[in-house]
Amino acid sequence: MSQTWMLYGVTGYTGQLMVEEAIKKGLKPLLAGRNEAKLKPIAEQYNLEYKAFDLADTDALNKAVAEVDLVLHCAGPFSQTAEPMMQACIQNKAHYLDITGEISVFERCQALDSQAKEADVVLCSGVGFDVIPTDCIAATLKNAMPNATHLTLGFDSRSGLSPGTAKTSVEGLKEGGKVRQDGQITRVGFAHGVRKVDFGDGEKLAMTIPWGDVSTAYHTTGIPNIETYIPASPNLVKKMKRMNWIRPLLGLGFIQNFLKKQIDKKVRGPNKAKRDQLRTYVWGEAKNAEGKTVTAKVETASGYDVTVYGAVAIVDHFMNNDVNAGSTTPSQIMGANFVETLEGSKLIKIV
Numbered sequence: 001m002s003q004t005w006m007l008y009g010v011t012g013y014t015g016q017l018m019v020e021e022a023i024k025k026g027l028k029p030l031l032a033g034r035n036e037a038k039l040k041p042i043a044e045q046y047n048l049e050y051k052a053f054d055l056a057d058t059d060a061l062n063k064a065v066a067e068v069d070l071v072l073h074c075a076g077p078f079s080q081t082a083e084p085m086m087q088a089c090i091q092n093k094a095h096y097l098d099i100t101g102e103i104s105v106f107e108r109c110q111a112l113d114s115q116a117k118e119a120d121v122v123l124c125s126g127v128g129f130d131v132i133p134t135d136c137i138a139a140t141l142k143n144a145m146p147n148a149t150h151l152t153l154g155f156d157s158r159s160g161l162s163p164g165t166a167k168t169s170v171e172g173l174k175e176g177g178k179v180r181q182d183g184q185i186t187r188v189g190f191a192h193g194v195r196k197v198d199f200g201d202g203e204k205l206a207m208t209i210p211w212g213d214v215s216t217a218y219h220t221t222g223i224p225n226i227e228t229y230i231p232a233s234p235n236l237v238k239k240m241k242r243m244n245w246i247r248p249l250l251g252l253g254f255i256q257n258f259l260k261k262q263i264d265k266k267v268r269g270p271n272k273a274k275r276d277q278l279r280t281y282v283w284g285e286a287k288n289a290e291g292k293t294v295t296a297k298v299e300t301a302s303g304y305d306v307t308v309y310g311a312v313a314i315v316d317h318f319m320n321n322d323v324n325a326g327s328t329t330p331s332q333i334m335g336a337n338f339v340e341t342l343e344g345s346k347l348i349k350i351v
Helices: 013-024 036-046 057-065 078-091 103-111 113-119 132-144 163-171 214-221 234-243 249-253 251-267 272-277 303-320 332-333
Strands: 005-008 030-033 050-052 072-073 094-099 122-124 150-159 177-181 184-188 195-200 203-208 225-233 279-290 293-300
Touching: 005 013, 013 036, 013 303, 030 036, 030 113, 036 050, 057 078, 057 234, 072 078, 072 303, 078 103, 078 249, 094 303, 103 150, 122 332, 132 150, 132 214, 132 279, 132 293, 132 303, 132 332, 150 214, 163 251, 177 214, 195 234, 195 293, 203 234, 214 225, 249 251, 293 332
Parallel strands: 005 030, 005 072, 030 050, 072 094, 094 122, 150 225
Antiparallel strands: 150 279, 177 184, 177 225, 195 203, 203 225, 279 293
């Protein structure tokens, strides 16, 4: 059966990379977004159909989603945009994918599991760098140590943040850190955990961050205690710990606006030549009640490329395969070794 799909949010940096990759793979999405003036030239460049509508326009949203079998949603901040798109997909029986890294969106996606099953559709958030590599590492470690009680994940990436992801991170500052303890997501301070980690490129000091796996890795593995880490200099660790004292102020409107304007001025996505030079090292460690540990690592392309290759590969999978309805994670759809199949990625190594 012929499958149709919509790519919503194509005018941003990552969205335009998605269009290029889809065309390379022979996939022809319906392009969609809010701004017709920016959307139309992209559609004309690739000879694709397009629809311009705001997610706040419920009638237009439902009409557009009703015409496709799947939506790949790339327009953040997902804390604001994911809910209307997920609801439209459930109502109009279309599969839903997005590239968020926001814990609240992952949890909302899981909360809609029964509705998704009733509508016979799949809801899967995080089909990009957030969280494909770490989700595959989590699944690999669960297979290697089925009785694990603690899971620690992390990555060392020089890719930096896209403008959209940077703004999402700013919005999350007021929430502080997040870990999972005894099955429950728990708010903690910035740099709650500090330890040394060899992500795959030498041992480095690292600190906890509220990465999406605090949600997704639990739903993938059932392991009740989860933390996520990135490298951090001693000075950065000190700065983050000092920020705990002013965290409530970071959610104030004028501070948020100031930080987002700085992002608009300073943050730009790299070109292909620069992306090709960037490598990412992903690491995970599982521990059981007896204190035994097992470690897994994988080296991948840049975070930008993993997002683009991974999301389009999952769309292609849906175009050619049946997938069980409900709320799920990337590794549950594609398997624990999915990251190994992406361009620029190496094989997962288990220690």
